[in-house]
Amino acid sequence: MRLQHLHLLLTLAQTGSLRASAQALNVTQPALTKALKQLEEEFGTALVVRTPKGVHLAPAGELLAARAATVVREIERAREEVTWHTQHAQATVSVGVSPAAALMLAPRAVARFQSRWPQVRVRLVDALYPKALLQLRSGELDLALGPLPATGLGPDLAVLPLTDSPEVIAARAGHPLAKSRRLVDLESASWVLTGPLHGPGDPVHLGLEALGLSPPRVMLECESFSTLLAVLPGMDAVALMPKRFFDSHGPRNGLVALPIADALLQTTIHLFCRTDAPLTLPTQRLKDGFEQEAKALRRERNNT
Structure with missing residues (x-):
């Protein structure tokens, strides 16, 4: 299986058309059909259902596409991180923040981070759980700050309590x-x-x-x-x-x-990250910044 096969499956899911997918990927339709056939042979099942109105993913295709989206994002992040290390190019860290986290932790933590890492773009996303954790699991977010779900967490996420x-x-x-x-x-x-x-x-x-x-x-x-x-x-x-x-x-x-x-x-704000993917260096440093800000808030609270 090649990376282009994953792009193919994701594009088919988005367009619902072999012709549109071929145009989007800049390949011929016969070449796309051949690549799809190779992918289905590799997995031993149909991944796409063809209809007179177009195509849509079969159940097995949907399962593979969910994994493919994560793989593609991780590869893009890896390329971004390597480029950043070699050329000091701009990287991006995406963080989902609850309203309380945005007010209590984000302002000073992000300001200090950007003063030390000006080439890194920070993207703050308004996020209420459980959506934030879904976005974190899918790779849309690098970190998430918010309350702990009543149902708890699975082993795929690490959690750290920060502040009340x-x-x-x-x-x-x-x-x-x-x-x-x-x-x-x-x-x-x-x-x-x-x-x-x-x-x-x-x-x-x-x-x-x-x-x-x-x-x-x-x-x-x-x-x-x-x-x-x-x-x-x-x-x-x-x-x-x-x-x-x-x-x-x-x-x-x-x-x-x-x-x-x-x-x-009192709601405890927690910091969440994935356990199945290593943090990039900028993400780790921003995570450290949120932890430092939480400690500073606790000191301020204890002194009042």
Whole structure:
């Protein structure tokens, strides 16, 4: 199997056409068909299904394409790293960051990294789990920073706890429950769930049922905290939000933090990377920078 075979399979998946794939790969259609036949013979099964409307990957082809995408990206990264070592060319490190991680860790860590590695481009991607871990596994991201999934991790990912991110309950200024001091006062509240079920923005973590209350009544689901920030000021609802995110954006958008005296949860921000692929040198150095920034935050917290 050659690298061009992997490119062929990925291109077929994208175009759904033998002719379009041949044009994209700058080969003749008979040559492409021959290469596809060789690949199918090597694996002993059909990888592509031909129809009057074009082609699509067979189940075995989809399995191979998923692996092929990772292989192609790793080879591209290897070429990039070798070029960087030999010619000091520009490299790119892609990092998925949760809202709290973006505010608490990214600014100073990235600034220090870029002052020492100006030739390396850092790409920060807004990412909420579990999507961030899917992107990390596929090779779209080099690192991911965010909460640990409730379901845990497999052996293909390494995880390192970095720092805690306190949460607040936010509402619009003037909300009837805006001055509530106890969780029991929120039994009648309407809630906004932000992100996935059982994620940091899910009010189920507050344990209202353990207090003898009804489960939180979720009236709206938002995919991101940015969307929550846009809609919450116009609603009679409350929502969990990272404290650092609230401090930066809440008050100027007409939101207040409820003065809840009960202890609220803290989400621990973790750093994730793959165990089946070595980190490039720039990626390792940026990873070190996030760890150093987390230590600095802990020192600051201990001194206050």
